[in-house]
Amino acid sequence: MIAEITTNSWWLIIGAWVITLGALGWYSVAIVLKGRRLSRQVPAASRRWL
Amino acid sequence: MTDIAPDSPAGAPTSTSSRATRVLGVLSLAGLALTVVYAFAITGPDVRLGNSVRIMYVHVPTVTAAYCLMIANALFSGYTLWKRSTFSDLAAHACAEVGVLMLGLTLVVGAIWGRMTWGAFWVWDARLTTTALLFLMYIGYLAIRGLPASPRVRATRSAIVGIAAAMLIPIVHKSVEWWASLHQNETVLGKVNPNISGNQYFTLMLAMVTFLLVAVWMAMHRFRVLWLIEQLDVVGVDEAIEARRAENIGVGQ
């Protein structure tokens, strides 16, 4: 079944990519920022599992 | 919680990044950029699926990344029950959380694909239905982790839920698949045409590897954040003990 190329279809395709990359990007930023904030609060010796 | 002095002794990490994650991060970003270029510019519309195949390049990678993360969660959970290791407990948590994110994205993108191809957001096909059930099961896992409890108790409970969920995956998959075939609702995405042209195959593989790298990167950071939270609890307890001890010393004199 060949999907017809309509303006709608392109919005859906782009939407899927934007949602995915957007969600992953938001999560990544949130987690890195949280990591920085927490690192400041924990004594240096305990900051990493090694 | 007092703020430890921001200037740390030389060499102490100031964030959850490390050389490993930076390398991973760079590779992931490069991979994503390349994937987008291939998905939109270099490959053309599929013979059968038309332009909707470009959604496949993001849908399939999220679900494969999710499956890998769930397997990782199962392994870490098993190890946690066996060896009572904090590391594997937190690692299991990190994998589950990133996995839930991936599953959620799979559902959303799958619904968009369904809308494009079949006109309906949900057609009860095998893969999406299985994904929905797994999504719920791992939300349950995260909920169990949220219950207030001592770390040991929480670790045991979560590990059990994680292992039970993982053991269910093949059962859910097979039964839903069979059920969907009764309704002729095979996987919405159809079987990947084994003769897909070189470019399409490459793009799909590239996308799958890239998303896996992204997933590992996110899981590593999440693990480290969880570790820090754990340490804060420990530090908090230590400080309380110290404060108490200081009190007693003062009284003694």
Added chain:
Amino acid sequence: MMHDALVIAGKDLRLEARSRVALNQVLPFVLAVVLLFGFALDADTLLLRRATSGLFWVTVLFSAVMVVQRSFAIERQDGVTDALRLSALSPGGIFLGKVMSLFCQLLLVEVVLGLAVIVFYDVTPSGAALLLVVSVAATLGIAAAGCLYGPLAAGLRNRDTLLPLLLLPVLAPVLLAASRAFEVALGQAAGGGWQWAAMLGIFAVVYLVLGVAVWGPLLEET
């Protein structure tokens, strides 16, 4: 281990026989649900008959959540959990005992539900062998899963709402398989009933084995 199981099963069932919670609360609930579905589907007898298999097992699932909650709430009272921990009973045996007790209670619920459905939805039972085997396999699976998640999530007020979230998605394959098999038994769908029954058997075995394996750590740590 089997001896321990029978001891626990006996205790639970005797407790239930004396307190009659399942009898007085769950059975009326089941009847209420049968009626409610009738209202919801506008008393369309044709539709109700067609939907019977699914509605039956959905009702069983919701009843199971209630029975599991009850089963593990009584453990929390009076430090029974500690007593169990200190007793010489094997955790696997305790698990199997609770599974047996849950199994019996759920089977009773299903019998009553079956009668209600025959009466209210005008269903003619057929395919008795398949109905029986499917019921036993499905109920065993439900009981095993319930006894695995029950101790994690039942019995304390702030945890009660977690049990349905944990249990229902996990029991979805049971609902699926049992409903489809019932449809085949009632002559509403063609073939494959015994394959669904086999799948139910696999589910039950997986959860029974898992339960016996992890109840040790579960009892210690929870």
